[in-house]
Amino acid sequence: MAQAVRLVSTPESMPKIEHFECVEVDMPEPADGEALVETLYLSLDPYMRSQIAGRHMSGSVLPGDILRGEAVSRVIKSRNPALREGDVIAAHSGWRSHALVTPEGARPLGFSGLPESYGLGVLGMPGLTAYAGLLLRGEPKPGDNLLVSSAAGCVGATVGQIGRIKGCRTIGIAGGAEKCGWLKNTARFDEAIDYKNENLREAIDRHCPATPPYGGIDIYYDNIGGDMLQAAMERLAFGARVVLCGLMDQYNSKVVPTGPNPALIIRARATVRGVVVYDHEDLRSEMVEHISSWIRSGDMVVKEDITIGLEQAGAAFVKLLSGATYGKVLVKLT
Amino acid sequence: MAQAVRLVSTPESMPKIEHFECVEVDMPEPADGEALVETLYLSLDPYMRSQIAGRHMSGSVLPGDILRGEAVSRVIKSRNPALREGDVIAAHSGWRSHALVTPEGARPLGFSGLPESYGLGVLGMPGLTAYAGLLLRGEPKPGDNLLVSSAAGCVGATVGQIGRIKGCRTIGIAGGAEKCGWLKNTARFDEAIDYKNENLREAIDRHCPATPPYGGIDIYYDNIGGDMLQAAMERLAFGARVVLCGLMDQYNSKVVPTGPNPALIIRARATVRGVVVYDHEDLRSEMVEHISSWIRSGDMVVKEDITIGLEQAGAAFVKLLSGATYGKVLVKLT
Numbered sequence: 079m080a081q082a083v084r085l086v087s088t089p090e091s092m093p094k095i096e097h098f099e100c101v102e103v104d105m106p107e108p109a110d111g112e113a114l115v116e117t118l119y120l121s122l123d124p125y126m127r128s129q130i131a132g133r134h135m136s137g138s139v140l141p142g143d144i145l146r147g148e149a150v151s152r153v154i155k156s157r158n159p160a161l162r163e164g165d166v167i168a169a170h171s172g173w174r175s176h177a178l179v180t181p182e183g184a185r186p187l188g189f190s191g192l193p194e195s196y197g198l199g200v201l202g203m204p205g206l207t208a209y210a211g212l213l214l215r216g217e218p219k220p221g222d223n224l225l226v227s228s229a230a231g232c233v234g235a236t237v238g239q240i241g242r243i244k245g246c247r248t249i250g251i252a253g254g255a256e257k258c259g260w261l262k263n264t265a266r267f268d269e270a271i272d273y274k275n276e277n278l279r280e281a282i283d284r285h286c287p288a289t290p291p292y293g294g295i296d297i298y299y300d301n302i303g304g305d306m307l308q309a310a311m312e313r314l315a316f317g318a319r320v321v322l323c324g325l326m327d328q329y330n331s332k333v334v335p336t337g338p339n340p341a342l343i344i345r346a347r348a349t350v351r352g353v354v355v356y357d358h359e360d361l362r363s364e365m366v367e368h369i370s371s372w373i374r375s376g377d378m379v380v381k382e383d384i385t386i387g388l389e390q391a392g393a394a395f396v397k398l399l400s401g402a403t404y405g406k407v408l409v410k411l412t
Numbered sequence: 413m414a415q416a417v418r419l420v421s422t423p424e425s426m427p428k429i430e431h432f433e434c435v436e437v438d439m440p441e442p443a444d445g446e447a448l449v450e451t452l453y454l455s456l457d458p459y460m461r462s463q464i465a466g467r468h469m470s471g472s473v474l475p476g477d478i479l480r481g482e483a484v485s486r487v488i489k490s491r492n493p494a495l496r497e498g499d500v501i502a503a504h505s506g507w508r509s510h511a512l513v514t515p516e517g518a519r520p521l522g523f524s525g526l527p528e529s530y531g532l533g534v535l536g537m538p539g540l541t542a543y544a545g546l547l548l549r550g551e552p553k554p555g556d557n558l559l560v561s562s563a564a565g566c567v568g569a570t571v572g573q574i575g576r577i578k579g580c581r582t583i584g585i586a587g588g589a590e591k592c593g594w595l596k597n598t599a600r601f602d603e604a605i606d607y608k609n610e611n612l613r614e615a616i617d618r619h620c621p622a623t624p625p626y627g628g629i630d631i632y633y634d635n636i637g638g639d640m641l642q643a644a645m646e647r648l649a650f651g652a653r654v655v656l657c658g659l660m661d662q663y664n665s666k667v668v669p670t671g672p673n674p675a676l677i678i679r680a681r682a683t684v685r686g687v688v689v690y691d692h693e694d695l696r697s698e699m700v701e702h703i704s705s706w707i708r709s710g711d712m713v714v715k716e717d718i719t720i721g722l723e724q725a726g727a728a729f730v731k732l733l734s735g736a737t738y739g740k741v742l743v744k745l746t
Contacts, residue, residue: 300674339671340656343684350677351684352677352679
């Protein structure tokens with residue numbers, strides 16, 4: 079038998095373990111042109127919260143549906159010569175132990191000599207999000223103060239490290255001493271702000287020296303929204319760039335939230351733009367080439383948070399949303 | 413004796429006539445290097461509401477202060493060879509009948525053969541705001557749907573007409589049938605939306621045909637903020653540009669307002685930027701050259717709302733803020 083995880087009901091606020099159910103399903107049988115893959119690693123990402131709320135641009139997950147998501151998998155039975163048994167590929171196959179893929183729906187990892195799980199993280203969708211978002215939307219210049227929220231997450235940590243490589247002063251925001259210690263000591267951010275134990279506004283002011291009447295943030299890479307976005311936008315440097323990447327703050331809310339006063343954008347002559355990873359497939363091979371070389375040279379470190387077993391995927395996702403994880407959150411299948 | 417208008421007290425909400433007081437003051441006497449000018453036209457602008465609220469980037473006007481503002485004036489007595497008697501210049505001389513200027517504080521109008529009052533409107537600060545804001549921030553392309561709020565105001569009418577000249581489909585938002593008739597029939601906007609008598613959201617949908625899931629607004633040039641900005645941002649086309657120029661909606665508010673949900677920016681892949689006219693002095697001569705040629709060729713029309721007498725300036729300003737005026741609002745001194 080194969081396994082899959084279904085959404086039991088739509089969470090009203092923060093999802094709980096009981097919203098997810100791991101069930102046995104029939105082992106799929108590949109038709110002509112298809113291949114059967116077994117999942118090695120399943121990626122868990124904050125955007126999935128938005129899918130199960132029914133408002134993500136990639137589509138909705140409704141009660142009874144198997145959850146969606148990207149996985150790294152191995153071909154175990156093929157009826158397509160383009161997918162050979164033993165090939166390792168990434169595919170949007172969902173929270174499943176086994177799935178059917180076609181060559182069009184499978185993506186080669188594009189690297190070797192590094193852990194295959196990186197294809198879901200720093201060398202996958204989050205890596206591309208960070209790379210395209212920072213370079214195309216953040217336009218980093220040497221000496222820029224780059225502030226990153228959710229900095230110990232996979233996207234945030236990648237943004238900060240690319241920023242350091244590009245010569246920025248990097249300031250990461252994360253919750254708790256452990257994450258902040260990792261940011262400073264391992265990921266080599268210049269500064270880390272522990273928003274759970276520090277006054278966020280004072281800490282930004284201290285780490286991003288300002289030239290009044292402007293603030294000191296040249297680039298704000300936002301994965302959170304809400305009050306963190308508000309605090310950063312009150313402190314933008316002249317000509318700042320704000321990169322809107324994720325809105326974790328509103329994924330659990332049923333109310334349509336507001337945003338910062340537009341006067342803050344005018345005052346700072348800021349440019350505010352979003353990054354949507356689906357728009358940047360053309361950068362994927364360049365991203366993989368650059369980030370894998372930074373990993374090999376030691377310029378970039380990678381943190382993963384791996385849970386074992388598909389039946390633990392719901393619990394791992396709840397933990398991700400609670401802020402208790404850092405690095406790339408993955409489920410490794412047994 | 414000379415005249416000047418003082419702020420009596422800081423308005424809590426919408427300013428009233430009694431917040432302004434026209435008083436007699438001593439006739440200024442030019443020192444060496446200065447010239448005495450008599451005001452011909454005083455410019456009244458929405459940003460002044462923000463000055464008297466104490467929160468405009470150009471500075472504050474407090475109770476007892478003479479109101480600030482730009483005027484077109486004639487030199488009547490000079491102790492500087494660079495300013496000859498009879499010269500007509502523009503200067504930030506405030507709500508005064510007479511003032512002292514130096515060559516550094518005086519700007520030649522830069523055009524001839526058109527009314528001197530245009531130097532405060534379509535060929536002055538509002539014209540430069542419209543020109544720089546639309547061309548640098550809006551990046552108009554032929555066929556773009558350009559939506560402009562406060563479209564019958566000097567900035568808005570100039571934006572829409574430049575947009576038409578650049579090949580955009582222009583949709584203006586204004587209050588009342590008279591302004592909307594003027595927009596369509598005289599200023600030759602493609603469409604006009606009377607927000608006082610139409611459902612704004614339905615009218616935008618009708619005039620900016622959309623390609624779901626995106627809206628139909630390629631450029632939104634905003635002079636208002638508030639719910640009008642919200643409505644437009646819900647309807648942005650893929651890759652839209654939002655130009656934040658003015659926030660009339662909040663000038664009378666003591667509460668710091670919020671803005672639209674940042675998710676709308678991400679979804680539309682929009683670029684949101686402000687325009688601050690002080691940043692664009694380098695474009696002034698180019699702007700005067702282009703706009704004056706469009707006026708002469710008939711491609712651009714100019715509307716002025718002229719009140720006679722400095723003692724009427726407060727009343728004219730109250731009228732401007734009430735939305736009862738359109739075109740460039742000026743006080744002509746007697």
